[in-house]
Amino acid sequence: MELFAVKKGIPIQNEVFDWEIQQLDSIDKECILRLHKWEDRQRSLLAIVLKLNDTLKRH
DSSP states (O other): OOOOOBTTBOOOSOGGGHHHHHHTSSOHHHHHHHHHHHHHHHHHHHHHHHHHHHHHHHO
16 A cells, blocks of 8 residues: 655545544644554554464464
8 A cells, every 4th residue: 555645635545544634734744754653553453464364374
């Protein structure tokens, strides 16, 4: 999933995070900081899903 910051919001392919876009139209730096946090969360979730998937395949 590609994420990129723009001046007045952040296009994200997941509607769950649409509410965050409203919060982020003031400061670009804040946008980018939040994006990094979001990416970290996404990476953590992905790691968990892959681990579960791997575990399920073995059984």
